Amino acid sequence: MNFELTILGANAAIPAHGRFPTSQVLCVNHRYYLIDAGEGVQIQLVKYKIKINKIHAIFISHLHGDHYLGLMGLLNTMSLRGRTEPIYLHAPKGLQEIIILQLKYSYTVLNYPLHFIETNQEESVFLFEDEKVTVHTIPLTHRIPCCGFLFREKAKDKNLIKEKIPVDLSVAGRIALKKGEDFEHNNQILKNEDYTHVPNKRRSYAFCSDTIYLPSSPLIKIIQNVDLLYHEATFMHTDEKRAAQTFHSTAQQAALIAKEANVKQLILGHFSTRYYDLVPALEEAQEVFPNSLLAIEGEAFPINE
């Protein structure tokens, strides 16, 4: 079962140096979740061969244009491409009004149901679940209401030790064991630990789009131990003041957050147009947190089971 992040864009504010604004796709067991939708997201989805109508749900962190201005075009294209399955759109207050107004003036009726779910930027709350993942919000501190998203695989069933299972054990018995229960069979108690393997760990991904540096904050607990953390790194350490003024972080600060939260891997993104070469930002982060990487468009970051 795959659990893989693909970067579609990771530039801040203005597309530059061939880099698109923020958007990315998390794929869990062949189901796609779109996270932010900067201008040109539909172009990037085509470029990286991700079928747009495989997207199941959309998550928008905040309403700065570089994080959502590609959404309306994508929603139109989904409809023109014949989508009929509903889409679940999680976004701050305002986006529903913006989309409905744009649909009104283009006299458009989408081909599929579009469900709006308003996000809460104040605290970490449950937002979404399906049979594959749960998603909680991650409160961030930016110039406007903004939250990130924590994706976590659903608890998995335990694996049966096939060679030990009695051949006449009923389906109900097998399900009970998979769920971690003991089960009575032919007047004998089958103890769960004797008949099952421990399931693989639930994989997790935390997306922190735009935020001021938040050390020793509730953020740390929310993203503690995640497998993969994307944290904005708009500026480098030399521009630390500018970062604070604009409610952004530096590459070093992103790494300090990754270290404090004990995550496994950090991806830096949301690069200012002032930086053409991103390697110095990567090196700055790696000094603090060696397992840091750059969010490069088209790159995939798989998390193994």
Next chain:
Amino acid sequence: MNFELTILGANAAIPAHGRFPTSQVLCVNHRYYLIDAGEGVQIQLVKYKIKINKIHAIFISHLHGDHYLGLMGLLNTMSLRGRTEPIYLHAPKGLQEIIILQLKYSYTVLNYPLHFIETNQEESVFLFEDEKVTVHTIPLTHRIPCCGFLFREKAKDKNLIKEKIPVDLSVAGRIALKKGEDFEHNNQILKNEDYTHVPNKRRSYAFCSDTIYLPSSPLIKIIQNVDLLYHEATFMHTDEKRAAQTFHSTAQQAALIAKEANVKQLILGHFSTRYYDLVPALEEAQEVFPNSLLAIEGEAFPINE
């Protein structure tokens, strides 16, 4: 003095085959007028080395997403790039409301004054002028209110025949002759035709974005004899029915309009994603109107004086 159209995108509905949705720039004597602003227009402007803050005025034909969804990003970028000069935005009813709503939810105050001028899609009316051009609307018939734009160079001063001008002729006298008047000098009437060359013709460009085929209609008179006509050619003749159903035109129909209006040159654009190769569409048009060309991104179409 240059008068040149540059294509930034000419695809219909959905970006495809590496082609961006509709947008183009008319440059008159180094002043830029943006016509439509499909998603990614700011990326295309950078790609083709057109400085975004040289854009003086913007003209949006209608509110289908493929003609304006790049505008909000462009307006944001103009502000981030330090623009302070006003921008004049000519667009159908609704775009002002959409932009103001998006500015509100992103808590953005643009750095420059943005003036909205609502277009009239019902008749051809005067819309805009500066010292270089006048612009009139071109009513079109599409699924939603839509108009094209007719750009015409301002009437030019006549050129003085320098070797004939008395050396002691005053500035007022020179201006009067340039304006086509006779002028009394040293008790002698300088007859205008003896002292001036006829100015070059006023160059003109007509943009017809999205429209059903409108032969023998008021459109013909409005665009009569223009130097350059861009006419949508969403479909080919084999899809003529589909064109009529969706209020679009075929390449052949665009050529018939060019022929009927006796224009000098036709540019075909707004190609459906169903066509990868556009040469057959070009050939279809050239059979009717030989001086037809394709709107290819990055191509410039200069009109000589």
